[in-house]
Amino acid sequence: MASEAHGAEEGGLVFHPMDQFNIKPLFGGDHVGLFTITNATLWMALAVVAVVAMMVIGTRRRAIVPSRSQSIGELAYGFVYKMVEDVAGKDAVKFFPYIMTLFMFIVSANFLGLLPMSFATTSHFAVTVVLAMAVFLTVTVVGFVKNGVGFLGLFWVSSAPLALRPILALIEVISYFVRPVSHSIRLAGNVMAGHAVLKVFAGFAAIAVVSPLSVVAITAMYGLEVLVAFIQAYVFTILTCVYLKDALHPSH
């Protein structure tokens, strides 16, 4: 009873689940300018380091029979390459480095964000909106460059009855412009929600009686978050491939 009161007094039950997403300058000061090195900068840099470690250092021996680290790099390569080829088609393979960049960044950032005391860069809309807008703009530009005005055929459902087509076209246009919104919010929302829930469960651990349950819940939630970290990167990438397929082959 006493410890409970004590814990509550210490602020154990005052939850700050969103504090982990605060962006703080690393080297003093409060002001976050354009070039300020913040915790977000640090964890983005670590994502680059992780990608380099996985894809460059791991494969440095170029062995015919791969070592374990090389297998990981080859696995990631094969995974995304096959996804691009299967979903977006053979002619989308030239976009493979871009899609691979997106996938490697998101997957690295998601997993790095799961480290205790780390900062999840992909939980910020600023990051995911840029990623989603990059995909949206690329797909739109590629669509018009490849197909010209024919790209607008994407919105004209030729298989539907003529009377319905204008309505469907309106719906298609709306859904097309909602894509970057859902694309970005899905990723950031999933990561943010998972981390916030972990923090809330951790807050309950301040109550001695509840803390074992809290630890179990955090463990289970963490397992789920590991899954989410990969699945969200996968979903983001495969949706990019789907959008790219629309741009390359706009006919329904």
Add this chain to the structure above:
Amino acid sequence: MASTSTDATSHAAEAASAPGMPQLDFSNWGNQIFWLLITLVAIYFVLSRIALPRIAAVLAERQGTITNDIAAAEELKAKAVEAEEAYNKALADAKVEAARIVAEAKAEIQADLNVATQKADAEIAAKAAESEKAIATIRAGALASIKDVANATTAELVSALSGKAEDADVAKAVDAQMKG
């Protein structure tokens, strides 16, 4: 600084950050976007310049090695099949040859046997004829002897019974008797 004032500032900061999400604080979006773009460009160059060509080369090389190995294995397999066929053919040839040799030997032996049988038959026939001839001679000799003995015996018997015997009569009687 008084503790109350720090409390107040922290409380104020709390109040500022607690209801809203840091994600919606647009004042730091520029910073994040700037560093994100640098991050993405860095990852893109690392991947497109170093990692992806390297992995593609390794995978292609491995594919080539595998293809070559499979081709070599297929070649060896074809060779093995060929060798087996040659072996089977040799075996069949040898069997045919063996059968031919056996038949030849059989025929030869049969011919030899026939010749030997014929020779033996001829010899036997000759021997038999010779023997028959000898037997005939002996028989003739024996008949003559029997006649002589019969004549002598008859003459003796007649002389013993009647005291006197005419040789010519005796011979005549014996002849008659032997013919009958």
